[in-house]
Amino acid sequence: MRLPQILTIFRKELVETLRDRRTLLMMIGLPMLVYPLMAMGLSRLMESNVAATRARRSVVATWGAAPAELVEAMKATDAHLEVTAWLGAPDEVRRSIEAGEAAPAAAVAHGAATAHPTKGEQENPTLAAARTLLTSRRADAVLVSWPGLDQALARDDLGTVTLYFDALRGDSRTARDRLADVLSTYRTTLLTRREQARQLPAGFTDALKVLRRDVAPPARVVNHAMGSALPFILLTLSLLGSFYAAIDMTAGEKERGTMQTLMVAPLRSSEIVMGKVLAVSVVGLVAVAANTASLSLTITRILPAGEVSIPPVSIVLAGLMLVPITMTTSPVFLAVAVFARDFKDGQNFLTPVFMAIAMPAGLAILPTVELNAWTAFVPVVNIALLVKAVFSGEVRAELVFLVLLSSALFAMLAIMLAAHVFGREQIMLGGKESARSVLGLERRAGGVPTPAVALTTFALAMVLAFYASLLVEARGVVTTLLVVQYGFFLLPALVVVFGLGYSARETLLLRLPSWQHLLAAVVIGATGWIAIVGVFMRVAPPPESLVKGLEQMLTLGDPSLPLWVVLLGVAVTPAICEELFFRGVMLSGLRRLGLWPAVLISSLLFGFAHASIYRMLPTLALGLMLAALAWRSGSILPSMIVHAMNNGLIVWVVRHPSSAGMLGVSETSTLPPLSVTVAATLLCAAGVGLAWKAPGRAPQ
Template identity: 50%
Template sequence: MRPRVVLEIVRKELTETLRDRRTLMLMIALPVLIYPLLMIGFSKLQVSQLEATAERTSRIAVWGAAPDGLREAIVGDGKIAIDGGIRPSDAVKNGLEQGTLTRPEVAPRSAGARPGGQGARQAAAGPPEPDNPVLEAARAAVVERRADAVLVLWPDVGPALAAAGAGSVSIYFDSVREDSLEAQSRLESALGAYRAGLVAERERAHGLVRGFALGLDVRATNVAREARRSGQILGLFLPFLLVTMSLLGGFYPAIDLTAGEKERGTMQTLLCAPVSPLEIVAGKYLAVWVTSLIAAFANVVSLGITVMRILPGDAISVSPSTLLLAFAMLLPVTLFITAVFLAVAAFAKDFKDGQNFLTPVYMLLAMPAGVTMLRGIELNAWTAFVPVVNIALLIKALLISEAAPDLIFLSLLSSTAYAAMAVMLAARVFAREQVLLGGRDSLRALLGFERQTGGTPSPAFALTAFALVLVLAFYGSLLLQSAGTMATLLVTEFGFFLAPTLLLVVGFGFSLTRTLSLRRPPLAGLVAAILIGSSAWAVVAGGLLRLLPPPESLVRALEQLLLLDGAPAPLWLVWLVIGVIPAMSEELFFRGLVLSGLRRLGMWPALLTCALLFALAHSSVYRLIPTFFIGVLLSWLVWKTGSIWTSILAHALNNGIAATLVYSKPLAAAIGAGTHAYLGWKPTLAAVVVLAAGLLVLRYVPPGVADPEKQ
């Protein structure tokens, strides 16, 4: 692939795209206009509504006999006016005056009901009252807007107060009407003040200490800082908006650059130029991606400015750095979706067809981002692997400063893996002339998954297999968490590494010997494997861990794992389960299937990519560099010797020795590894020498022995 050609295609596609008014509208104009307009509109409306409500005097009706001072307490600050003209029916009026009506009992609130949250204000009204004449009359007065609220003083109020008891008072209001809610709130505070006065007077009269009837003076304080509170509010809708709007920015360009080109007959023009399909897809892909990013950026900037400058007060604020971070998180998700869009849109014959194809894809991919609007769904080890949702939740977590490094890593890792798969799919689609010229093609042929007897897999196949195994192993191990370390390890290694490897190789008809490097190892290879396998762990423990110390929790978790949950297992079992079985399964997958697939890329790209995938599969940012280092060594062993047995041997030794040291504290102490997380200098240097010797021995492996084409 020639970068110059790809850039030329990107430039041309962007020029054309940016000259398309429809795209510009969706990409720039819509976000730039929509947020300020919506927010100005809503906030102005809300402010004026709130102001109007605050200014307005609440008009209430008071039914029943009021004790001394109550009416004055209610109208005292001038916010409430009692309208004597709002009367109930004579029956109710007489019933209240003559004491024939009493306040109906209501069922006590169930224990499970939670105060606060949505409807908290309504909940203040208590459980629903059974139908009764007073309720009917009050409802009519409030709903017909004759009164904002009705205060009913039941007949027991007078006698109860006289006897220093508690009188029954009801406030009837309509939670749907803001004016009525305000009236209820004002009435409650007025009654609260009146009640406080009553209680104080009684305490005084009875010579009781102040607060005798109060018991506890409770005050609740919200510990969330302002940034966190506004982050929570923004986190509800911002990730969803960012994801959907940035996707919308790539929607039309993806169709225009594929189905649109077919419809206009320009695809053929491009195909007869000296440009490879890969360069075409790369150019178009980058162009659509940049368009998505411009849309995302326009959204972030517009939203940021709107939030910071337009919204009234300090209720919501967000720092530019948080917005920038949110934008950065959009990179992998837009990479993924752009590739899916291109791959799908390429199948469409024309623009209309493209819209029909992409709309459901868009809905399917964008709508799950709406989970951020649901309370309680957070970024965790499960959601970190769900495409699109993980990034939406990650942005939400960033907004409330709650994103753990490991979860960020997992989300970005899985998103990148999905993006890589989608890009490969798009590249495959573009390599199919039938698709590009308007025809159809079989999915199997498209995915390059046709049986190919006796061959080795392609790099795309290896990477796809890796992505599948990674997701399978991850979800599988989560499901197995309660099953104990031993069972988890065995099922993961056999079920998620070994079985898929063998199934893929046999199922697609690849050569077992060549794909999995199942050849007899040369003697020098075995010696090198022993030297490397017995020293690599020490170089990691004494060198890399010293430079990049992992958190204590991870060290403990690894120790726990290496000791099989601390269960009293014999050493040979630890070696089998921690050393031999993972070495067999993981090596057959990584240094077998994956490395043979990557072989066509050349030595260093293949070794480094294979090691990187091996490191990524360990799903922890702290283990990335150590496992990458060991991965390079193991890949090199197989590359030089052509035999998987060498890397299995080295891998088993590496794991086994590490487990033995955790297993036997005296042994660890003897070599100075007992007290620290890392190894002392002397054994580390010795290990470096042994490792160097191993690499030196590898030079004595006869050339050509590893060349699969010659065997």
């Protein structure tokens, strides 16, 4: 690729775009309007809502004989209550209360004594009547004074009242709070009176005064709320800026017939793509800048002081986070829009893509979805979560690194995709070509997948596995493990091979290995894990939380499970599923890049899939040995044996700490001693050497 040509295309596209009013409006006009309007509208709405609720007096129905003093207090002006006796009480309820037959019902689940005072009670006529009244909205709360209340208070005994409210209704919650205030004051009055009557010191009956104080700075609470929704808004509005620019530079250019002119010029398709990607990205970034500027101005100038305080530096940081995603979405937009023949067609093509990108950003609004080593690899979601973390001030450098790394990978893949599509002359000249044929996904007879097919399979499997794990996570470790292993490693491997007609034997290496490779596999399987644990725990000790998480994974979250179940789940299943995926489809797909690139890239992906920066290096090391073994033997079996032994032996040690003693691991440290580590490393290296030298059927 030649830089001057790329820059020439970039400059020209930018000039043309800046002369297009439609793109300018989407890029700068919209954000400048949306945030202030949204903020003003929202704060007006909230103000008027709050004011209306405050101004309105809460309607309270009192059932039963409330003490006169309490009724007086409720009727005081500053209580904001409108009290009506027996409002909405059905005859039989009133009769049973007046006759002294009614009594407070037991609370749900627990005994009345331990139940939370605001929890529901067992179904009874009074509750049903109160519910009917509150649902009809004729009253905001019902206060039931149970028979004998006055007498109990007179005896200095315990009196009971029940406050019925509807937590789903704002008016009812307000009524509850106002009533609770009045009741609390009344209670204090009663206690003080009892203390004075018995000449007890003030506070004798209360014994302990609990002061609850929320320490969260008001700004952070608001930031968290804002931070949840803002990534979504920022992202979609920023994407909208590049949306029209991408269509204009592809479908628009085809519609105007200028694409052919460009194709006559001495340019590579990659240069055309890079020039356009840069231009669309800059448009997207200007949109990001316009959005962040408008947002910070809105927060500092328009919203009332103190309502929201997001430091400008957070907004700028969030804006910076959108840079990598713009670099990913721009080529994707270009690659899709270039299939369209005209501008209108382009909008039809790109709208679903836009939605597919915007929806995951919406996921970030969910409070349970947080940035971790796993979500850091899900495109779009990772950036949205990172922006959320920036707004609530909870960013971790390790995760920022992972997000940037994965974003760079996705951007690279997207640019490769766009360059590939731009190289298809039929599409560029306005002819038709199916996406299947462009992406090289037609059925073929035999052979192995291309690197593009392998990498796309990996990216798709990872992203889908993320969404699936969100769904099954609640069902426990075992379900999640089985779904991920069989659904997102084994199934994609089989779908790619059989669905696209590749040779299963060549791709999945379904051959018998030589006895030397089997021997090497057993040696590496027996010693590799000690070498890896011994070396990496010395070099980069993992945090306690990761060790605990791993131990839970290795016992399938239930130490009482029979050993064979655990071995089946943790050792055999990954050995089959992950090997067919990584040493099968991935390694074979990357084969045409040559031995070392194929081994290295497939092992890196193997490491990424075990998303944690601490697990990455050990997994990468294991992956390198597995890939080299599979390559040299031409068979999947040796790597399956190593993988199963590796996981299985670790499970054994976790379940039988005494056996770890044989390796010299003490109770206080999980680290194998240096001598054992060195011996294991040497043996493992001998195994690798044997695998390398042994006569095999290395793939052609």
